[in-house]
Amino acid sequence: MRKHLAFAGFATALLMLAPPAVASADKPEPRVSGSMSGTLPKEFGPWAGEPVKFTIDAHGRPAGVKGTFKVFHDRIDGSKPVGDFEGKITCLAVAGEVAVATGVITKGYVNILDKPTEDVTGKKVSFTVHDNGRDDRIFWIWEFMGAPVNDCQGTAPAFKPARGDFTIRG
Template sequence: MHRRSTFIRVVAVGAAFLALAGVAGSATATASAASRPGREAAALTGTAQLDRRPGDEATVTLDAHLDAKDRNDPGAAHGTIKISHYMEHPKFGGSAEARVDCLLTGGKVATASAVITKADGGLTGAVGKRIGVTVHDQGKHDRFGYSWAMVGIPNDLPDDMPKCVSAAPFDKTRPGSGDLHVRPMDQRPGGARARL
């Protein structure tokens, strides 16, 4: 009888310990989940050079994000876009940094826009202009397009460029120079003004 009551006591203590451990583990998991930021709805990231002839160096760095809570509002995207272009013939050079204000994705293609906040060299006149970029994420040899393709440089873009407007990704990135990544949205944005 004494052995039996000792056994019951041990089992009861063990069960209580397991229950306590389960509660603590559950609380830890809940706290951990609460401390993690929400999943992104979409992103466009990476750095790469465009595949140009020697003496023509064009580089783009993309860091655009759309939070999960804003999946129906591409205009709530945030981040930065940096561009630089230096040529020997004709002589040209300049770089710019822009604040992201829109991001749309479809599969492995993304379009983002951003307003230039600072620039130097030949791109100084682009401060305050909205630029757009488009990426087709193809692995190590991506395609890239930009809104100023038909006017030459961002300085010559109109002052009233809408958000998320760019050109088809007609240019290619230089192999080995970097990689551009598109994290696609899992649904179409439900903007009230989008009609098709």
């Protein structure tokens, strides 16, 4: 037990003396880009069977993230879409094969169930993408649906679209 405590104390001292990690200029800039589309499964209740499409192009480090996103959610019957909006990415976090990108809608609207058409300009959104070769996944959080969205806040990427591909770097 004493050996373990002594080692833990030594390791802690080394960590305190080590210089802080600095982003390397030769590391690739964090990036997520691509688009995916598919049909919402039964777990989406009243929206099950409806087609959705997501396009994201974001890059940069925390101090200078740039990018855009576009979302289109149609209805099965082809009537007025459930949602059609786009915006700017404000935060990007990449860890291996997963990226979280949050942003603000710059223009667009939603038609949610029996509610009147709503302008969602200025509302926050979040996308979590898992780049897993041909088995990519995505999920999202919408502030306009009552969910709080904080910078680089994500969720488990549970939706597997039928078509498309995202690429994550950095």
